[in-house]
Amino acid sequence: MSEARNYRTDVSPIWCPGCGNLALLNALTTKVLPTLGIPRHQALIVSGIGCSSRIPAYIDTYGFNSLHGRAVVIAQGAKLARPELTVVAIGGDGDFFSIGAGHLPHAVRRNIDITCIMVNNFVYALTKGQTSPTTPYLQRGEGPFLSLQFYPPVDPVLDMVSYSVSTKASFIAQGISTDPAHLAWLITEAVRHKGFSFVNVLTPCATFDPPWLFKRIKERASYLKEGEPVGLPESSTEQPWLHDSTNITLALKLAQTPVLEKPHIGIIFRGSQQ
Amino acid sequence: MRNRLTIGIAGAGGDGVVVLGSLLQELAAFRGYFSQMSRYYGPQIRGGASGAKLSLDAACARIPGDIVDLLVCFNWEKYVELQRELPIGNDSVVIYDSASPGASIALPRRRFAVPFSNTSKETTNSTSAKNIVALGLLSKMLDLPTDSLKAATLDREALAILQKDAPALNAGKHLLSEIDFPDLRLSPPTDPSVKVILHGNSAIAQAAIRAGCRAFFGYPITPAAEIMQEMQERLSQDNGVFLQAEDEIAALGMALGASLTGAKAMTATSGPGLDLMTEMIGLASSAEIPVVIADVQRCGPATGIPSKSEQSDLNHAIYGGHGDAPRVIIVPYDMEGCYRLIIESFNISEEYQVPVILLSDQWLAQTTVATTSHFLSRDYPLMERKRPALDYRGQYQRYEMTKGYVSPMASVGDERFTYQATGLAHDEKGRPSFDFANNQRMHEKRWHKLAALRDRDEFTKVFGREDVRRGIVTPGSSAQFVLETVEELGLQDKIKVCIPELIYPLPHKLADFVASLDKLQIVEMSYSAQFYHYLRSQIDLPSDTRVYARAGGLPLAISELSAPILELTR
Numbered sequence: 001m002s003e004a005r006n007y008r009t010d011v012s013p014i015w016c017p018g019c020g021n022l023a024l025l026n027a028l029t030t031k032v033l034p035t036l037g038i039p040r041h042q043a044l045i046v047s048g049i050g051c052s053s054r055i056p057a058y059i060d061t062y063g064f065n066s067l068h069g070r071a072v073v074i075a076q077g078a079k080l081a082r083p084e085l086t087v088v089a090i091g092g093d094g095d096f097f098s099i100g101a102g103h104l105p106h107a108v109r110r111n112i113d114i115t116c117i118m119v120n121n122f123v124y125a126l127t128k129g130q131t132s133p134t135t136p137y138l139q140r141g142e143g144p145f146l147s148l149q150f151y152p153p154v155d156p157v158l159d160m161v162s163y164s165v166s167t168k169a170s171f172i173a174q175g176i177s178t179d180p181a182h183l184a185w186l187i188t189e190a191v192r193h194k195g196f197s198f199v200n201v202l203t204p205c206a207t208f209d210p211p212w213l214f215k216r217i218k219e220r221a222s223y224l225k226e227g228e229p230v231g232l233p234e235s236s237t238e239q240p241w242l243h244d245s246t247n248i249t250l251a252l253k254l255a256q257t258p259v260l261e262k263p264h265i266g267i268i269f270r271g272s273q274q
Numbered sequence: 275m276r277n278r279l280t281i282g283i284a285g286a287g288g289d290g291v292v293v294l295g296s297l298l299q300e301l302a303a304f305r306g307y308f309s310q311m312s313r314y315y316g317p318q319i320r321g322g323a324s325g326a327k328l329s330l331d332a333a334c335a336r337i338p339g340d341i342v343d344l345l346v347c348f349n350w351e352k353y354v355e356l357q358r359e360l361p362i363g364n365d366s367v368v369i370y371d372s373a374s375p376g377a378s379i380a381l382p383r384r385r386f387a388v389p390f391s392n393t394s395k396e397t398t399n400s401t402s403a404k405n406i407v408a409l410g411l412l413s414k415m416l417d418l419p420t421d422s423l424k425a426a427t428l429d430r431e432a433l434a435i436l437q438k439d440a441p442a443l444n445a446g447k448h449l450l451s452e453i454d455f456p457d458l459r460l461s462p463p464t465d466p467s468v469k470v471i472l473h474g475n476s477a478i479a480q481a482a483i484r485a486g487c488r489a490f491f492g493y494p495i496t497p498a499a500e501i502m503q504e505m506q507e508r509l510s511q512d513n514g515v516f517l518q519a520e521d522e523i524a525a526l527g528m529a530l531g532a533s534l535t536g537a538k539a540m541t542a543t544s545g546p547g548l549d550l551m552t553e554m555i556g557l558a559s560s561a562e563i564p565v566v567i568a569d570v571q572r573c574g575p576a577t578g579i580p581s582k583s584e585q586s587d588l589n590h591a592i593y594g595g596h597g598d599a600p601r602v603i604i605v606p607y608d609m610e611g612c613y614r615l616i617i618e619s620f621n622i623s624e625e626y627q628v629p630v631i632l633l634s635d636q637w638l639a640q641t642t643v644a645t646t647s648h649f650l651s652r653d654y655p656l657m658e659r660k661r662p663a664l665d666y667r668g669q670y671q672r673y674e675m676t677k678g679y680v681s682p683m684a685s686v687g688d689e690r691f692t693y694q695a696t697g698l699a700h701d702e703k704g705r706p707s708f709d710f711a712n713n714q715r716m717h718e719k720r721w722h723k724l725a726a727l728r729d730r731d732e733f734t735k736v737f738g739r740e741d742v743r744r745g746i747v748t749p750g751s752s753a754q755f756v757l758e759t760v761e762e763l764g765l766q767d768k769i770k771v772c773i774p775e776l777i778y779p780l781p782h783k784l785a786d787f788v789a790s791l792d793k794l795q796i797v798e799m800s801y802s803a804q805f806y807h808y809l810r811s812q813i814d815l816p817s818d819t820r821v822y823a824r825a826g827g828l829p830l831a832i833s834e835l836s837a838p839i840l841e842l843t844r
Contacts, residue, residue, distance in 0.1 A: 009694065041688060041690065041691070042687060057694045059694070061692055064694070064695045064696070065706075066696075067527075067554070067557055070553075073519070077534075078532060078686060080489070080515045080517060081488070081515050081532035082536070082537070082685075082687050085535065102521065103524055110517075
């Protein structure tokens with residue numbers, strides 16, 4: 001690989017072996033940035049706080065590991081002041097969907113041309129395993145979901161994909177970190193999209209998620225292909241329809257499928273560009 | 275003939291109180307008079323009490339006197355709410371719209387019921403021009419011809435009102451024509467040039483543009499919203515970046531994002547907004563990102579009194595946030611200071627890569643001042659942040675240790691200087707480091723780089739004779755009231771006054787001033803005397819130190835400051 005294409009810094013990641021963040025880092029530095037051919041000085045990666053938010057230190061572009069929940073606002077300020085930059089905000093599920101949730105609908109409605117990558121590992125991992133807004137909901141008596149917790153998560157899940165569809169983000173995709181090549185393609189498309197793009201990355205937390213979680217997600221994952229029938233949960237009585245990523249109504253139907261029953265991997269919605 | 279005249283105007287919101295005051299101020303400014311007009315209003319948009327206090331002056335723009343020489347009242351019920359702001363004396367002249375005041379208000383000998391509403395109705399078919407009728411009358415009483423109004427730099431809206439209501443204006447001139455008020459006439463202005471009219475909020479916005487501000491992010495809040503509105507107008511004409519954010523956290527966050535790319539960026543807010551910005555102030559301090567925050571203080575805590583002045587954000591501005599996060603605190607004391615010091619705030623934030631908080635207050639922000647335009651035409655040197663040299667060799671280190679502790683800062687987008695910044699403790703390259711020795715050194719860097727500011731003598735204003743050993747230290751708008759009181763009491767040779775415009779870090783000149791005193795009086799508008807406690811925490815104060823500190827909600831008055839200031843001479 002030529003020097004110009006080497007987007008890694010010499011800083012070693014703090015992540016656990018088997019962490020999905022490693023796949024994301026690889027996808028960004030060896031596929032997305034080289035494919036897009038973005039000069040390193042023309043890219044800015046802003047993150048919040050959490051495991052995934054350590055990523056800017058590992059990528060040799062401009063980077064800013066900022067505050068919990070605030071990556072998306074700093075990213076917008078930078079993009080507005082210097083529109084020629086490629087600006088990517090990266091954070092976790094707690095970051096974007098709990099403490100920073102108030103910023104997202106506004107980023108969506110402004111439709112500023114930045115890409116928001118949410119690394120969803122269903123848990124607050126850096127603080128050692130508390131429930132996040134995306135931790136699967138369990139009935140009382142089902143026992144704890146996370147390895148260090150005694151109680152089951154009892155609040156319903158805030159589904160990030162249906163949320164971003166309902167606020168009409170102009171590009172919405174869901175990737176999975178166990179398929180880095182496909183993930184890299186999704187992020188590349190998201191960055192190319194002129195307008196606010198949101199990519200939800202299903203990511204295993206090797207330390208705190210129960211092993212069955214990702215096993216189930218992988219088993220049930222269904223790839224969305226333009227013009228082909230969509231996968232539906234076994235319990236669904238509906239006829240599968242042909243995937244049309246330009247149709248917001250169909251996108252909403254996809255988004256309403258609980259992620260543990262049928263995770264849709266691919267471009268869920270692609271609206272008109274700026 | 276007199277050199278100075280204080281006019282009070284009272285009514286209900288919608289009576290046109292502020293419009294009348296503003297037009298009168300314009301009229302006088304065109305003739306060369308200096309003036310200050312403060313505004314008093316409550317929480318209601320329409321229908322609440324609305325007051326204005328306008329002091330016209332032949333020689334300089336001074337604060338309005340305590341007692342109004344002339345009161346125009348449209349509504350006695352509302353006047354009762356404003357009585358403390360607009361008190362009348364035995365020699366005052368009161369003109370009021372026909373309805374009589376209740377027995378609770380003692381009126382002076384010279385009081386006149388004038389049919390403002392009826393005259394308005396007769397001439398324009400509506401009572402809404404009663405303020406213009408009053409303008410006609412006042413122009414006659416004070417010998418301020420209205421033909422100059424057209425030539426004055428009126429905004430379009432005001433001009434439209436005057437054209438529409440010309441019959442009301444003329445009819446007003448014929449009211450009370452049988453009575454002469456020679457004692458209300460002002461002597462000719464010492465400098466007849468037309469005066470410019472600006473309030474502190476407007477001065478901040480105009481000077482920010484002058485300083486090179488290219489990006490503004492804000493969230494509406496009383497009494498700072500005018501800064502945002504004016505920046506919106508100016509930046510959109512000028513191809514800059516303006517955005518109304520979803521909250522104050524986002525506003526300051528976006529400003530930091532813009533600043534990272536090299537743009538001079540700012541936000542403006544009031545106390546409750548500063549609360550929300552606190553985490554971002556710590557981030558800017560830690561990651562050494564230049565940014566300017568104008569905080570227009572209002573009464574706190576919590577929601578407090580949004581439309582009234584106080585000086586109680588000082589602790590928050592200096593200390594707000596966890597950890598040791600140095601920042602710079604600048605405090606103007608008059609409108610020209612708002613202009614000059616927002617430019618200095620940008621200069622300091624760029625030069626030292628530090629968040630600068632400029633503490634204005636509602637009084638400064640919304641009191642319109644008519645004065646000479648020298649401060650607008652003056653030359654203000656502008657500072658730019660230190661950038662890495664183009665022939666920079668080796669690996670760029672964002673937080674490189676230098677002699678002055680300020681490191682060259684590349685802008686995001688600059689070729690060859692990519693770096694990764696973080697709010698984590700970091701090393702010279704900007705990389706996360708949890709090493710104690712490095713952490714200690716980086717704290718030293720961020721604190722020591724500001725030390726040079728302590729030698730900037732120009733930020734400490736001293737009035738009075740140097741050899742005097744009794745003095746007052748008073749920050750912000752309180753200083754105007756102190757200076758006025760000292761002058762009124764004729765104590766200029768017995769007491770010296772120090773006004774600190776740079777509060778943090780503490781200037782040597784301020785410390786020297788305090789060290790030169792046997793007796794010190796501190797005057798501030800904060801119930802818990804925040805400024806006094808701050809000063810005491812930094813330097814030794816004379817054993818004979820007194821504090822005049824009270825809550826906001828009512829502007830300071832010469833009458834209340836006289837006793838503590840006289841006491842200082844004993």
